[in-house]
Amino acid sequence: MSDLFRVEGLSKSFGGLAVSRNIDLAMAAGDRLALIGPNGAGKTTFVNLVTGQIRPSAGRVLLNGEDVTGLGAVRRVRRGLVRTFQVTRLFSDMTPEEHVTLTVLQREGKASRILGRFRGSAEVAGEVETLLRTLGLLDVARRKVGEIAYGQQRLLEIAIALALKPKVLLLDEPAAGVPSSETPRIEQALEHLPSSLAVLMIEHDMDLVFRFARRVVVLAAGEIIFEGLPSQVAANEKVREAYLGNYAHARRVA
Numbered sequence: 265m266s267d268l269f270r271v272e273g274l275s276k277s278f279g280g281l282a283v284s285r286n287i288d289l290a291m292a293a294g295d296r297l298a299l300i301g302p303n304g305a306g307k308t309t310f311v312n313l314v315t316g317q318i319r320p321s322a323g324r325v326l327l328n329g330e331d332v333t334g335l336g337a338v339r340r341v342r343r344g345l346v347r348t349f350q351v352t353r354l355f356s357d358m359t360p361e362e363h364v365t366l367t368v369l370q371r372e373g374k375a376s377r378i379l380g381r382f383r384g385s386a387e388v389a390g391e392v393e394t395l396l397r398t399l400g401l402l403d404v405a406r407r408k409v410g411e412i413a414y415g416q417q418r419l420l421e422i423a424i425a426l427a428l429k430p431k432v433l434l435l436d437e438p439a440a441g442v443p444s445s446e447t448p449r450i451e452q453a454l455e456h457l458p459s460s461l462a463v464l465m466i467e468h469d470m471d472l473v474f475r476f477a478r479r480v481v482v483l484a485a486g487e488i489i490f491e492g493l494p495s496q497v498a499a500n501e502k503v504r505e506a507y508l509g510n511y512a513h514a515r516r517v518a
């Protein structure tokens with residue numbers, strides 16, 4: 265079986281600092297993978313390399329067998345490689361409905377119509393409503409983003425990502441900054457993502473990792489040091505060392 269998504273020998277250095285080192289990773293449709301690792305391990309850099317925000321020093325990114333390494337971020341999105349960001353990138357004066365409508369219109373190549381008439385066709389409106397309902401955002405669909413809860417803003421980012429019809433979705437800390445009272449809604453949304461979607465999630469919250477992931481990859485100093493079942497990760501000697509080393513370093517700095 266060919267993988268839906270694969271990276272081979274992916275490497276990135278910033279000056280003398282090797283931030284990604286020879287990373288090989290594959291995902292199939294329906295995968296639920298958590299990418300974890302100490303602060304500064306290179307997790308966000310990995311997502312940036314995969315989605316085309318930055319260029320690798322070496323290695324390839326393949327989607328459905330096609331080498332997309334030379335493509336920019338927008339063209340990768342069109343092929344189904346979609347991400348969310350660690351910190352929300354929303355417009356506080358726009359509503360969730362407007363954000364998702366604009367995304368669907370953009371996907372369909374009809375975004376220029378918003379200059380004349382904001383709303384899309386009934387078909388677009390139906391799709392937007394379904395997405396907002398799926399993410400539990402229908403009640404706030406017409407509120408300004410600046411007025412809705414932070415957890416709802418994070419859910420809106422997932423709705424926007426889904427509006428791009430991804431095949432592979434990369435979530436950069438979807439629960440970061442969300443108060444614990446709102447995290448169950450994020451978890452629920454993650455559970456109900458389309459089953460065929462391959463999802464990679466960076467997350468520090470291990471409860472969320474254990475509930476979500478069927479596979480865990482641990483990155484330390486830019487290298488994959490563990491790949492396996494969530495139940496095996498905590499007992500792994502290399503993983504323990506990587507985290508202990510990080511905490512020891514954190515203590516030295518403090």
Ligand SMILES: Nc1ncnc2c1ncn2[C@@H]1O[C@H](COP(=O)(O)OP(=O)(O)OP(=O)(O)O)[C@@H](O)[C@H]1O
Pocket residue numbers: 278281283301302303304305306307308309310
């Ligand atoms: N544009 C850049 N120029 C120079 N160094 C960078 C750049 N981007 C990232 N780095 C460095 O690369 C390393 C990895 O950063 P990255 O943000 O990928 O780690 P991370 O695992 O996502 O960390 P965290 O869990 O804290 O978000 C860090 O040492 C960071 O300072």
